[in-house]
Amino acid sequence: MNLAFLASHGGSAARQLVTACQRGELAATPAALVSNNSRSPALAWAQAAGLQTAHLSSARYPDPDELDAAILAFLVGAGADTLVLSGYMREIGPRVLTHFSGRLLNIHPSLLPRHGGRGMYGDRVHESVLAAGDSESGATVHLVTAGIDEGPVLAQARVPVQPGDTLDSLKARVQAIEGDLMLRAVQGLAAPSALSPT
Numbered sequence: 001m002n003l004a005f006l007a008s009h010g011g012s013a014a015r016q017l018v019t020a021c022q023r024g025e026l027a028a029t030p031a032a033l034v035s036n037n038s039r040s041p042a043l044a045w046a047q048a049a050g051l052q053t054a055h056l057s058s059a060r061y062p063d064p065d066e067l068d069a070a071i072l073a074f075l076v077g078a079g080a081d082t083l084v085l086s087g088y089m090r091e092i093g094p095r096v097l098t099h100f101s102g103r104l105l106n107i108h109p110s111l112l113p114r115h116g117g118r119g120m121y122g123d124r125v126h127e128s129v130l131a132a133g134d135s136e137s138g139a140t141v142h143l144v145t146a147g148i149d150e151g152p153v154l155a156q157a158r159v160p161v162q163p164g165d166t167l168d169s170l171k172a173r174v175q176a177i178e179g180d181l182m183l184r185a186v187q188g189l190a191a192p193s194a195l196s197p198t
C-alpha cells in the first residue's frame with residue numbers, strides 16, 4: 001500500500017498514520033502529501049518526513065477540472081494507490097474520485113450523517129453538536145464519494161458530550177480518538193478481512 005494524503009492545516013491523522021508505518025503497525029509506505037494551503041503545518045511536516053509534497057490550490061489552478069487533473073497527476077507520479085483526507089477542506093473532483101474509488105478515505109469529527117455536508121468542517125462541526133444539545137458525538141471514517149460526507153461509513157467512534165462542554169473541550173475529546181479510528185480503517189484496507197463497511 002502506497003499511502004498519500006491531502007491536508008489543509010495540521011494533518012494530524014496523516015502524522016499518526018506515518019508514525020504507525022514507522023512502528024510497523026501499518027503495512028504501508030507513506031508516499032506523498034498535497035496541500036491547498038502553502039503555509040499549512042502539514043506541508044512543512046511532510047517535507048521534513050521525506051514525503052513527496054506539492055502545494056496545489058485554486059489560486060494556481062482556478063479551473064476546478066485543471067486542479068483535479070493536477071492533483072491526480074502528482075499522486076499517480078508519486079505511485080500512490082490509497083488516499084487519506086486529513087483535514088482537507090476542499091471538494092474532491094471526479095478524476096481523483098474515479099482513480100481512487102474504494103481507496104479514498106476521509107475522517108469527519110461527528111457521528112455522520114449528523115452534522116455533515118457542505119459548510120460542516122472543523123470547529124463548525126463541534127459548534128453544531130453543542131447547539132443541537134446532543135448527548136454524544138464522535139468521529140467517522142468513510143469512503144469518499146461525490147456527495148460531501150455521503151460515502152459509505154467504514155468506522156465510527158463515540159464520545160460523550162459532557163455538561164458544560166465548550167468548543168475546545170469537545171474538540172479535544174473528539175480529536176483524541178481520530179488517529180486510532182483512521183489507523184483501524186486503513187489497516188482494514190491493508191488487510192480486508194479485518195474491517196468491512198458497517
Ligand SMILES: Nc1nc2c(c(=O)[nH]1)N[C@@H](CN(C=O)c1ccc(C(=O)N[C@@H](CCC(=O)O)C(=O)O)cc1)CN2
Nearest residue numbers: 089090091092108117118119120121145146147148149
Ligand atoms: N467529493 C468529496 N469531497 C470531499 C469530501 C467528500 O465527502 N466528498 N469530504 C470533505 C471533508 N469534509 C468533511 O469531512 C468537508 C470539507 C470541507 C467542507 C466545506 O464546506 N468546505 C468549504 C470551504 C472551506 C475552506 O476552504 O476552508 C466549501 O467547500 O465551501 C465540507 C466538508 C473533503 N472533500
Ligand SMILES: NCC(=O)N[C@@H]1O[C@H](COP(=O)([O-])[O-])[C@@H](O)[C@H]1O
Nearest residue numbers: 009010011012087107108109121122
Ligand atoms: N470536514 C473535515 C473536518 O472537519 N475535518 C476535521 O478537521 C480537523 C483537522 O485537524 P488537523 O488540521 O489538525 O489535522 C480534524 O479534527 C478533522 O476531523
